[in-house]
Amino acid sequence: MKTVRVELDQRSYDIHVGPSVLADAGRLMRPVLKAPRVIVVADARVATLHGAALAAALSEAGIAHATVDVPPGEGSKDFAHLERLIEQLLERRLERATTLVALGGGVVGDLVGFAAAIALRGVDYVQVPTTLLAQVDSSVGGKTAINTRHGKNLVGSFHQPRLVLADTGVLGTLPRREMLAGYAEVVKYGVIGDAGFFAWLERYGAAVTGGDADALGHAVTTSCRAKARVVAADEREAGLRETLNFGHTFGHALEAEAGYGDALLHGEAVAFGMVLATRLSVERGLCPEGDLARVRAHLAAAGLPTRFADLPQFRWNAPRLMQHMAHDKKVQDQRIRFVLTRGIGTAFTSSDVPPAAVAAMLETAIAERAVPA
Numbered sequence: 107m108k109t110v111r112v113e114l115d116q117r118s119y120d121i122h123v124g125p126s127v128l129a130d131a132g133r134l135m136r137p138v139l140k141a142p143r144v145i146v147v148a149d150a151r152v153a154t155l156h157g158a159a160l161a162a163a164l165s166e167a168g169i170a171h172a173t174v175d176v177p178p179g180e181g182s183k184d185f186a187h188l189e190r191l192i193e194q195l196l197e198r199r200l201e202r203a204t205t206l207v208a209l210g211g212g213v214v215g216d217l218v219g220f221a222a223a224i225a226l227r228g229v230d231y232v233q234v235p236t237t238l239l240a241q242v243d244s245s246v247g248g249k250t251a252i253n254t255r256h257g258k259n260l261v262g263s264f265h266q267p268r269l270v271l272a273d274t275g276v277l278g279t280l281p282r283r284e285m286l287a288g289y290a291e292v293v294k295y296g297v298i299g300d301a302g303f304f305a306w307l308e309r310y311g312a313a314v315t316g317g318d319a320d321a322l323g324h325a326v327t328t329s330c331r332a333k334a335r336v337v338a339a340d341e342r343e344a345g346l347r348e349t350l351n352f353g354h355t356f357g358h359a360l361e362a363e364a365g366y367g368d369a370l371l372h373g374e375a376v377a378f379g380m381v382l383a384t385r386l387s388v389e390r391g392l393c394p395e396g397d398l399a400r401v402r403a404h405l406a407a408a409g410l411p412t413r414f415a416d417l418p419q420f421r422w423n424a425p426r427l428m429q430h431m432a433h434d435k436k437v438q439d440q441r442i443r444f445v446l447t448r449g450i451g452t453a454f455t456s457s458d459v460p461p462a463a464v465a466a467m468l469e470t471a472i473a474e475r476a477v478p479a
């Protein structure tokens with residue numbers, strides 16, 4: 107087991123990464139609990155796979171536990187499900203010393219984190235992420251949120267967990283497509299800030315997505331370390347943390363256009379979004395073309411979309427994508443803030459990209475879908 111520390115003064119916490127962390131969950135949690143009782147809020151599908159193992163680990167450590175299941179899927183991240191969850195927590199006699207445990211992927215983590223931030227004016231919670239995407243990104247850093255009809259993650263808070271338990275063994279039950287979607291966020295850490303890690307992924311990425319225990323452990327630990335460093339330096343996203351959104355401005359627009367469903371997963375949208383952000387950087391004269399070729403080749407080799415032609419089921423339209431981007435949370439004084447790159451390992455944010463340049467790049471890229479490969 108490897109441990110990564112997120113340094114935030116009194117709110118610092120550990121991320122434990124390893125292949126049998128779940129079996130040890132009670133022992134690892136015990137020291138951070140205000141009282142030996144928790145309420146486990148689980149994705150209903152994950153509960154059937156891993157709920158019993160977690161319950162056994164909690165009992166073994168003398169931790170009393172109740173459970174609440176949440177329906178799988180992004181639809182659970184809304185006001186209605188938040189209200190239902192809070193009522194269920196209160197029915198189970200939630201007290202200020204009770205800790206919530208989020209068992210599942212990013213949906214459950216974001217929902218439970220937000221419920222923890224507001225129930226009884228704030229209780230502690232522990233993240234037990236069971237998808238690669240949640241292990242390397244959403245469970246770390248304290249961003250919690252639900253969606254509204256105006257867009258994703260528009261209502262939420264910064265509320266740090268007390269502990270993150272990332273059991274890489276549970277990723278064995280993850281559908282391949284979800285594994286790949288999570289892998290896009292792993293690649294992101296290389297592209298934004300660690301050229302050496304990107305080169306390592308070029309060599310061992312197939313082992314990571316294939317579930318090789320050592321490769322997976324290294325990839326998750328390195329990703330968590332990168333995220334912990336950024337969050338410690340800029341918890342509230344005043345600057346550096348924005349670079350974690352590399353590919354996300356384009357990615358969110360692609361997701362919005364695709365309808366936020368299974369047709370295009372968040373990680374898939376981020377993969378293609380990273381290619382578009384790198385291409386924009388090349389067109390602005392900031393990034394060598396060879397780096398765009400490497401980013402695209404690596405993501406494509408992993409099986410992720412990197413061209414509009416890879417997503418032929420949608421009717422892509424540059425003005426509509428531009429409209430979605432104009433609603434991005436990072437818009438400041440009506441200017442879209444893009445995360446760009448000077449090359450693999452060097453991301454930065456910019457408000458200086460003329461919208462016309464972005465629209466022209468998208469028009470060209472969409473038109474390329476008609477060109478045979």
Ligand code: GLY
Nearest residue numbers: 243247249347350
């Ligand atoms: N997922 C980006 C962040 O946590 O800041």
